[in-house]
Amino acid sequence: MIFLGPLVSSFILGFLILANLLKNSRLPNRAMFLFILAAPVGLGTCSIAMFWAYVAAASHGKGLSFVLIGLLGAYLLIRLVLKSKSKAVQQNFFHLDLSWLKKKPDKAALLYALLSAAAFILFCYIFGRFVRNFIAASCWEIFGGWDARFIWNLKAKFFFRSPAEWAGMFRQELSFSHPDYPLLLPGAIAWAWNWAGKELLIWPPLVAFLFTAGTGLLILWYLFSYVTLWSGLVACSYFFIIGEYQFWSATQYADIPVCFFMTSSIITLLAAVRTGEKSIFFLAGLLAGMAAWTKNEGLFFAAWAVLISAGALCLNPMPWSDKKILACSFIGGLGIPLLNVFYLKIIQAKTGDYLGSGRSASEYFSLVFGSGAKTQVILNGFQTYMTKFDDWNGLWILFFCALLVGLSIKRKEILENSSWIPAVAVILIELGYFAVMHASPHEIHWQIETALLRLLLHAGALALIFSFEVFSPSSRSETEIHP
């Protein structure tokens, strides 16, 4: 069980970061949220710290990364213990919103309990099946899929095997492994390898599992907190039967972690808008930044997240001075991982497929708007891949139905409780990919066949959340969430 050390340490680090941020928060079901996010946030932070340790000390990067992460953990622990302001909130930290259990048993409460129990049984069965399949697929393909072998784990080997030569991963001879790709996943893998002193085969699939399970559980947390428990359990079960998530989770690609960070950032932003707390805005920004530190697509997402948060704040009736503070908090969180991304792109790996490709803005403009035939091929690609039933189990069809229902019947409610945020995020993410496909340096059919399905993974969980929120009989009122 040599992997337990890095697993527990990254969980504790993530826990401390989140506990510091959320200690005085009114976020519903905070403890559940914190347990879901702790390990991924911890791994992301380890990766960020490792990168700077290697930049600063190269051959001593391994040792320095342990020192940095240790010091950060110690600081967060001391801050949490010494500077906790509100004892009342501290005592209430592990509160789970199970008020419906305490209600006087009436017909509605009984129905809620029955539905929740049935949904829980369904969830246990589906999740058990997912775990069994994941273990089998991972054991037989322990080195993961193509990108895991030749991009993510290859970069992790540079971190682990020879810190003095870690920058070899940015050399042009290795253009096949995309020297400019962000390093959250390789850093998270190398963190455990450095800890264990060997290339633990179990670690990359374990990281993949943490992010996949985390994405499903985030859906559960959001719907449990803002809709109903049974709705969350059904949605989470539905997520774990979607063929695409089942397949790609075991390949150890970075698409699932980026899906996790995009989903967590948007639902945290939604919670931030509803609570109006700056620490949650900071967290939403941090998670968006971590998406950018995971994949290039995350950089695109970070721009959308800024746009969405600006839109959400503009629509909010609070005073402008408060809006400025919240916006600064979001940008502050976003800026931490973005520093890594910019240093990587500007200093370490100056060339890339898009950034650093030497193409001008006008070239990109003519690529996006200049070819009707290419646009048609890309549109057909989206239509074909989104409607593949075996791959998505109807997820995208449900999302478009939810959009129709949302726009026609539930418009007022969606605007009032900011439920439009996940839907707008999905649309912007897909629009971004639609535009980027035009500028791809690769042959368009090849690009669509190899990348489009994976790109659709990124916003799938958000599409699912929006669909469930629209079709569910009633969302919880604000007073019910924050008594």
Added chain:
Amino acid sequence: MSKTIRLVLACVFYALLCLLILRSKTPEVRPVPPELIQGLLSGSHRGYVEFGNEFSGFKKYFPEKIHATFLMDFPFNPYAPTIAQYYTAQSYFVPMILNPEPEEKVAIVYCTNHSIADQRMQQTGYRLAAVEGDGKGIAVKI
């Protein structure tokens, strides 16, 4: 929106979802021998072979981490069906850099057979220095 429409929509939606979940196919799972799982959990990796192990024979030629060319059947082409061999070799030899272009003083020759290897060495200006199998070996720049 009236409560009735809302309720009807919700009923249809959840009935459909439950149907989709319950009718979802259980993927066929090849049973995993417990020894493999034990090997992974303990970190001994019993039952697994190191990734790129087919290149282990070449390791003795590189006591120092120098750059080397990786010579394949064809000039480097990322879309070639056998390109995974080069990527696997690079992954195995990290942190040593394997250059797919014939620019380095030493080359790992990894071709399908010796006649293709001879042809490729002639094209790129290498001569064979050590043999590691049919079409495989170490070459040095002429």
